[in-house]
Amino acid sequence: MLRMCLRPFGFLEEAVHTIWLHCSEGNDVNVSEPKTWMCLICGWIYDEATGDPEHDIAPGTRWADVPMNWTCPECGARKEDFEMVEI
Template sequence: MTDAPYKTWQCRTCGYLYDEAAGDPAEGLAPGTRWRDLPDDWVCPLCGTPKADFDMAEL
């Protein structure tokens, strides 16, 4: 069984994109880190918006 395709999530406040495939190494998130694996208290690194206020982006 293969994992589902990687997804991208967008901050509703500032537009920051979190790409699961790329991760965010500057924030300590390795490439391949799934959205579900980010802590519930994770916030946008640009504006501080909570994880709950991100939407999956269809790119």
């Protein structure tokens, strides 16, 4: 279980810490709720519930599970150029 919690966010240590706390509590399903990410460069939205079927990202794919070599379909930005957006 712990392995699923330690996702490679890389840029936001605080976020990792928060998620780790959720995981350690063991009874919170917030971690599995679909989240939305926005490209900081062009504003393209990645919705985990929708995925990116045109680029072999199935609906429901977690951002953490999107391949590191995936790039923004609009501008070619990489994963580290995206930011999580609360909706």
